[in-house]
Amino acid sequence: MIKLGIFGVGHLGKFHLNNWKEIEGVELVGFYDPDDVNAAKVAEQYQLRRYADPAELMQLIDAADIVAPTNHHFTLCELAVRSGKHVFVEKPMADTMAEATSLMKLVKESGVKLQVGHVERFNPAFIALKDYHLHPMFIEVHRLAQFNPRGTEVSVILDLMIHDIDIILHLVKSDVKHISASGVAVMTETPDIANVRMEFNNGCVANLTSSRISMKKMRKMRVFQKDAYIGIDFLAKKTEIIKLKGEGDDNLFSFDIETPQGVRTLAIDNPAVEDNNAIRSELTAFRDAIVNNTRTVVSEREGYEAMHIAHQILEKIENSFAVAKSSL
Ligand SMILES: NC(=O)c1ccc[n+]([C@@H]2O[C@H](COP(=O)([O-])OP(=O)(O)OC[C@H]3O[C@@H](n4cnc5c(N)ncnc54)[C@H](O)[C@@H]3O)[C@@H](O)[C@H]2O)c1
Numbered sequence: 001m002i003k004l005g006i007f008g009v010g011h012l013g014k015f016h017l018n019n020w021k022e023i024e025g026v027e028l029v030g031f032y033d034p035d036d037v038n039a040a041k042v043a044e045q046y047q048l049r050r051y052a053d054p055a056e057l058m059q060l061i062d063a064a065d066i067v068a069p070t071n072h073h074f075t076l077c078e079l080a081v082r083s084g085k086h087v088f089v090e091k092p093m094a095d096t097m098a099e100a101t102s103l104m105k106l107v108k109e110s111g112v113k114l115q116v117g118h119v120e121r122f123n124p125a126f127i128a129l130k131d132y133h134l135h136p137m138f139i140e141v142h143r144l145a146q147f148n149p150r151g152t153e154v155s156v157i158l159d160l161m162i163h164d165i166d167i168i169l170h171l172v173k174s175d176v177k178h179i180s181a182s183g184v185a186v187m188t189e190t191p192d193i194a195n196v197r198m199e200f201n202n203g204c205v206a207n208l209t210s211s212r213i214s215m216k217k218m219r220k221m222r223v224f225q226k227d228a229y230i231g232i233d234f235l236a237k238k239t240e241i242i243k244l245k246g247e248g249d250d251n252l253f254s255f256d257i258e259t260p261q262g263v264r265t266l267a268i269d270n271p272a273v274e275d276n277n278a279i280r281s282e283l284t285a286f287r288d289a290i291v292n293n294t295r296t297v298v299s300e301r302e303g304y305e306a307m308h309i310a311h312q313i314l315e316k317i318e319n320s321f322a323v324a325k326s327s328l
Pocket of ligand 1: 013034067092
């Protein structure tokens with residue numbers, strides 16, 4: 001039985017609590033949250049012990065789940081790792097690149113498992129593609145959300161776009177060559193809407209748009225590769241592949257298109273999407289990595305890489321503001 005403590009039981013922390021209660025092989029020991037009013041409600045509702053000192057709880061557990069605001073991630077992760085505890089930490093892994101670098105070093109030295117909460121990796125629409133050979137040459141992503149003050153302590157890049165950055169880095173097996181970015185702060189002090197172009201050494205280009213001031217929600221990724229178009233709808237949990245018909249595609253709906261090179265046959269594939277709970281899946285995967293002593297699905301290295309790109313994007317946006325101001 002893995003003894004687990006949860007640090008931060010706000011909006012997302014409560015989802016984690018609900019899921020941990022259903023995950024076999026894990027015993028919830030208690031939680032730490034400095035907000036007295038919220039903590040009293042959680043202790044009552046979940047019949048779970050509240051610890052007033054995070055260090056005390058840390059000594060009683062095997063693994064820590066850190067769902068506190070991002071500016072507290074590093075302190076809590078450091079406490080956990082230095083105490084030899086495995087860590088699940090919400091995205092972004094840390095507040096600054098210096099913290100992320102130190103955390104990677106600490107994890108490497110201690111040998112504990114660390115998983116970062118890039119939950120879209122567990123979205124069933126994405127999981128449905130696990131056996132499909134993806135080699136993207138162009139990616140278009142829209143992640144649009146309605147305004148919600150929660151999460152606005154960081155920019156839309158670290159709040160929303162980082163999910164897509166992580167997925168793209170996972171899909172494109174090449175280094176990033178160039179980034180261009182523009183963003184606008186409308187409702188908060190940091191960019192609320194941004195458009196980014198990432199160019200990779202292998203020629204792939206990704207175009208990302210993220211907004212947290214939209215009227216309608218959207219979480220769509222369109223992947224184009226030499227032989228196929230793949231549409232992933234993270235919100236509706238739907239996946240569609242339109243590809244050149246090949247061997248083994250006889251059972252798929254297909255149609256012909258006249259081209260100057262002759263008739264090409266396209267086939268439409270809608271891979272089965274299992275209706276899973278992505279949070280349950282990511283937490284279960286963390287448990288499994290501890291039990292089986294395997295790599296976590298989103299490691300500290302991957303959490304760091306996503307942050308590294310996100311921070312380069314922010315720097316580009318800040319520089320473009322500075323240039324715009326100096327030319328006024
Ligand atoms: N993976 C995702 O899709 C996703 C979605 C939402 C939030 N998040 C991340 O989860 C984290 C929490 O977000 P939220 O929406 O639940 O925020 P929230 O504000 O609703 O909850 C945060 C909770 O942490 C508590 N807290 C504050 N300081 C703390 C500390 N030092 N130690 C422990 N607890 C502390 C607060 O009292 C509060 O109860 C953030 O890092 C955010 O980026 C991830």
